[in-house]
Amino acid sequence: MEEIDLAAKLQKISKMDPRALGAKSVVEMATIRRRQAVHLEKEIGSLEPGKKADLILINLAEPNAVPMYDVYSQLAYALKASDVDTVIIGGRVRYARPQASHPPRTRNPRQSARIREARRRVLEH
Numbered sequence: 001m002e003e004i005d006l007a008a009k010l011q012k013i014s015k016m017d018p019r020a021l022g023a024k025s026v027v028e029m030a031t032i033r034r035r036q037a038v039h040l041e042k043e044i045g046s047l048e049p050g051k052k053a054d055l056i057l058i059n060l061a062e063p064n065a066v067p068m069y070d071v072y073s074q075l076a077y078a079l080k081a082s083d084v085d086t087v088i089i090g091g092r093v094r095y096a097r098p099q100a101s102h103p104p105r106t107r108n109p110r111q112s113a114r115i116r117e118a119r120r121r122v123l124e125h
Contacts, residue, residue, distance in 0.1 A: 001081050004030050008076055023076040057086035059097075066115045 004026050011021035021029075035045030044052050059065070064078045087095040 001075070001079055001084070004076050023070065023072040027072050027075050053088060053091040055088050056084050057088075059083050059085045061109075061112060063112070066112050067118065 007029070008021050008023065008026040011026075012018055014020075032045050035041050035043075042051075044054060047053060047055070058079060060068070062079075062083050064080070065074065065083065068074050084095075085097045086093060
């Protein structure tokens with residue numbers, strides 16, 4: 001995931017434009033557009049019957065996951081590889097983080113709830 005962040009920032013620097021390669025574009029480039037780069041459009045790139053199911057599950061209880069204003073920005077700039085809980089490749093679980101070995105960094109779950117509530121109030125106004 002750090003590579004996604006780096007790719008976006010390098011484009012911004014090389015173009016001297018803070019809008020170059022936005023979060024949505026860089027996340028799509030690393031996910032659904034990679035199928036085109038490797039000519040596997042019929043096998044990967046979306047969750048459909050007959051295609052290989054490759055996906056990750058991310059722990060959104062970590063402090064760097066809240067508040068989430070924009071999912072693409074969060075994926076591109078805030079979330080890290082250490083936030084990945086499960087990796088599924090070809091429909092098979094290849095990695096599942098043991099919960100006991102990685103307690104959430106959030107010491108107070110109410111803190112995350114307060115942050116999410118503050119986000120909701122900000123978005124309502």
